[in-house]
Amino acid sequence: MHRYGITLLAAIGAVVAVLAARPAVISEAGADSCCSGPYVTGVIMGGGGFIGDIRSVGPVTGNLKDDSAQDSVGGGGGAFGFNWKRLGAPIRTEIEYAQMIRLDWDSRQIFTSSLPTVGFSNNVNTTTIMLNALYDFDVGSSWWRPYGGFGIGYARNSTESKYNDLSLGGDSVRREKFKTGNLAWSLMAGGNFDITENWFAEAAYRFINTGSVEAGNSAAGVHVDADTIYRHELRLGFGYRF
Numbered sequence: 688m689h690r691y692g693i694t695l696l697a698a699i700g701a702v703v704a705v706l707a708a709r710p711a712v713i714s715e716a717g718a719d720s721c722c723s724g725p726y727v728t729g730v731i732m733g734g735g736g737f738i739g740d741i742r743s744v745g746p747v748t749g750n751l752k753d754d755s756a757q758d759s760v761g762g763g764g765g766a767f768g769f770n771w772k773r774l775g776a777p778i779r780t781e782i783e784y785a786q787m788i789r790l791d792w793d794s795r796q797i798f799t800s801s802l803p804t805v806g807f808s809n810n811v812n813t814t815t816i817m818l819n820a821l822y823d824f825d826v827g828s829s830w831w832r833p834y835g836g837f838g839i840g841y842a843r844n845s846t847e848s849k850y851n852d853l854s855l856g857g858d859s860v861r862r863e864k865f866k867t868g869n870l871a872w873s874l875m876a877g878g879n880f881d882i883t884e885n886w887f888a889e890a891a892y893r894f895i896n897t898g899s900v901e902a903g904n905s906a907a908g909v910h911v912d913a914d915t916i917y918r919h920e921l922r923l924g925f926g927y928r929f
Contacts, residue, residue, distance in 0.1 A: 723770050724773065725929045726927060727765065727767050728765060728766045728781075729763070729925060730764055731923055732787065732893075735919050737756060737915075737918070738811075738915065739914070740914035758790050758791045761787070762787035765783070778821065780819065783815070790811040790812075790813070790916070791808075791811075808851070809847070812845045813842055815840060815842045816840050816841045817873065820838070821836035821875075822835055834876070834878065835875065838873040845865070846865040846901060848903060848904075869899055870898060873895035877889060877922065882925075885927055890921075890922070891922045892920065895917060895920065899912065899913060901913075
């Protein structure tokens, strides 16, 4: 998990750099008066991915051990949004597409009578399409705006699974791909920081749950399900207001 820590430090450093480039004191005369209408944003994301509730199902069942169900992850995405401020509501809505890659997890199954030495090495990529609703808090500043909100949408978890039977000398390898579609939901908090009248930077934290994930060896009748896959993300991005 040291890569996770490096990602966090890099993101925090970038946020500090953005803040340091802005004025330290904002007068009331400079109260916020911008930011209505459509906008687009692009973001990069890094953080920790976690998989829970792992179990073996199907014709051959059993317990799991040696499961490494957490990893540092990274990715990116973009969103098209609309700020409803001109209608008197400090609310933004947006449609977001994002891709997160390389959530690696391994597992080995325990069976009392069969397949005692099989193992899996899995790599999960996740694609999400989210509808976000965000509330901008008025702090009397003309250049930064904290916000909080939630999202709901669709997630597709794609697993590349490598199955290895150690009883055959470690050379019996089968590769297989699995895809699951899920309801996704998220909670987020962050802030927007003006660079020019139209351009702005964004820094935020998001918790997102993307549903379930699958792995296994269909030919051997071994199937592994995990009911929960979620991430803690730090998000950094830039946007443009039209």
